[in-house]
Amino acid sequence: MRLSRSAKVILGVVTVLVFLFIYVPLLLVVVNSFNADRTFGWPPRGLTLEWWGRAFDSAGVRGAVVSSLWVAAVSTIISLVLGTLLALALLRYKFFGRDVISLLVILPIALPGIVTGIALNNMFTTILGVSLSLWTVVIAHATFCMVTVFNNVIARLRRMNGGLEEASADLGAGVFTTFRLVTFPQLRSALLAGGLLAFALSFDEIIVTTFTIGAGDTTLPIWILQNLFRPNQAPVVNVVAVVLIVVSIVPIWLAQRLSEDSVGIGAARVKAKEG
Amino acid sequence: MVLPTQHPAPGAPRAASAVPPPKANRFSALLHRSPRLRLAGLITAPAGWLVLVYIAALAALLITAFWTVDTFTGKVSTDWTTDNLVTVLTDPVYQRITLRTLWIAVAVTVIDLVLALPMAFFIAKVASARWQKLLVVAVLMPLWASYLVKAYAWRNVLADGGLLEWLGAPIGLQSPGYGETAVILTLSYIWLPFMILPIYAGFDRVPDSLLEASGDLGAKPLTTVRLVMLPLLVPSIIAGTIFTFSLSLGDYITAQIVGGTTQMLGTVVYANVGAANNLPFAAAVSLVPIAIITLYLFIVRRTGALDSL
Numbered sequence: 001m002r003l004s005r006s007a008k009v010i011l012g013v014v015t016v017l018v019f020l021f022i023y024v025p026l027l028l029v030v031v032n033s034f035n036a037d038r039t040f041g042w043p044p045r046g047l048t049l050e051w052w053g054r055a056f057d058s059a060g061v062r063g064a065v066v067s068s069l070w071v072a073a074v075s076t077i078i079s080l081v082l083g084t085l086l087a088l089a090l091l092r093y094k095f096f097g098r099d100v101i102s103l104l105v106i107l108p109i110a111l112p113g114i115v116t117g118i119a120l121n122n123m124f125t126t127i128l129g130v131s132l133s134l135w136t137v138v139i140a141h142a143t144f145c146m147v148t149v150f151n152n153v154i155a156r157l158r159r160m161n162g163g164l165e166e167a168s169a170d171l172g173a174g175v176f177t178t179f180r181l182v183t184f185p186q187l188r189s190a191l192l193a194g195g196l197l198a199f200a201l202s203f204d205e206i207i208v209t210t211f212t213i214g215a216g217d218t219t220l221p222i223w224i225l226q227n228l229f230r231p232n233q234a235p236v237v238n239v240v241a242v243v244l245i246v247v248s249i250v251p252i253w254l255a256q257r258l259s260e261d262s263v264g265i266g267a268a269r270v271k272a273k274e275g
Numbered sequence: 276m277v278l279p280t281q282h283p284a285p286g287a288p289r290a291a292s293a294v295p296p297p298k299a300n301r302f303s304a305l306l307h308r309s310p311r312l313r314l315a316g317l318i319t320a321p322a323g324w325l326v327l328v329y330i331a332a333l334a335a336l337l338i339t340a341f342w343t344v345d346t347f348t349g350k351v352s353t354d355w356t357t358d359n360l361v362t363v364l365t366d367p368v369y370q371r372i373t374l375r376t377l378w379i380a381v382a383v384t385v386i387d388l389v390l391a392l393p394m395a396f397f398i399a400k401v402a403s404a405r406w407q408k409l410l411v412v413a414v415l416m417p418l419w420a421s422y423l424v425k426a427y428a429w430r431n432v433l434a435d436g437g438l439l440e441w442l443g444a445p446i447g448l449q450s451p452g453y454g455e456t457a458v459i460l461t462l463s464y465i466w467l468p469f470m471i472l473p474i475y476a477g478f479d480r481v482p483d484s485l486l487e488a489s490g491d492l493g494a495k496p497l498t499t500v501r502l503v504m505l506p507l508l509v510p511s512i513i514a515g516t517i518f519t520f521s522l523s524l525g526d527y528i529t530a531q532i533v534g535g536t537t538q539m540l541g542t543v544v545y546a547n548v549g550a551a552n553n554l555p556f557a558a559a560v561s562l563v564p565i566a567i568i569t570l571y572l573f574i575v576r577r578t579g580a581l582d583s584l
Contacts, residue, residue: 043441118558122335123331
């Protein structure tokens, strides 16, 4: 098939337009975080750093940043442990129910976030009678972050040479010593990549969070949602939104450099379900 | 004659053979001998977590949909009833909301398909190898920006006196304002990369030689696209539509941010969890998108699209 020159040009122009469609709204948020006009009239009449200063001074924003970091860190640690154990079990052993469990691990991302959210909310409040807090958010986040770690570790294990572990055992190293000195060093970058993805997923997650967070707690996305409709907070919301863009994209960029497995269509699927 | 004592002086290094191995070593040896024990050690925590936290929660959700809320105390009562489901399925209000949600999901899917097809084709088949890599990264990066921020960005774009009005003014176009159209636009925006990626991967898998053969045999480019490319692409296109369709069905944040008063299934679920405090009813409503998605997956299963997810 030989495309005419004009067909190629038309396709190229469409591609450029779609890219503009993808990037312009995000850039608009960045520009508006410096927009002197509080109602974001376009084009901006002047630029200011006032909103960034106000965001840094806001106790509410600082508290939300701390909560978000804490939730993301704890859920990442839990999902690192659980995801690695699961990947080792599913790849190294054949057992009854193995297929069911490998389906189970993707279920939290296969169903829409709202289903996961309401199912956990119902479990905590109606069935168990637990009051919602940041801990319930951590439990929810760890459940779907586990998949990113699992995906990264299992992809690495598939390419790893099992002979090294056997050699280590033959040379007298125990099960734990072999893991510490032979398996773990080979998994390290996959764990780092999976952990970064899990962190980024948890840090800006909003849907499941709204269903599992306690009344008095605020993460950064929740803070945005609460202040979105307050006109006098709008400029600060823009600043927080920019911070959220940066904090979610930088770990992904790092993860991509660490591991080829982590940022592909499979990883996008994870992101798709959790927003 | 005094025999040297068997016990070394305190603090002196112990000879391995003289003392029983420490507990950790014995445990390690036991694990080494028994693969089953190793497996149990690995699988218990993660499988337990998934079953106790997630599967139990889903099962409870299904059961809760058949419970009810005591109107006086506001507490959930565990009497079995199908009232919630009957209301969701027969009340015209909820029928309208279900239809509107379906319409929004279909519109978003069609818009994304129309935008993604030429772009994915350009990236996979026209751009040079170096540009191809760059463009794929350019599609992937914004995909990772927060869903909330993207919806918020469109609140800015669509605002009174905002960018869209400024852009549309010279050609006499107005911003649609916050409402159903805004929801469709914003959701199309948010889910677009999820449509582009599988279709790009699909185009990329079609060998160039096949297209050249079609051209050599006299087919015009459009004929080649219609008869050679599209049939091979069907699974990828369906994979993309699964994303856009099912993600739009469950949405409620976008509807809240740019939808004005637009009600979707997700907003009904959220309202019943929060303000109305009727979890059984929220559970019943949430079964509707689950059922629609399951039905859709069931229909497209034969095309093999699920394997390319």
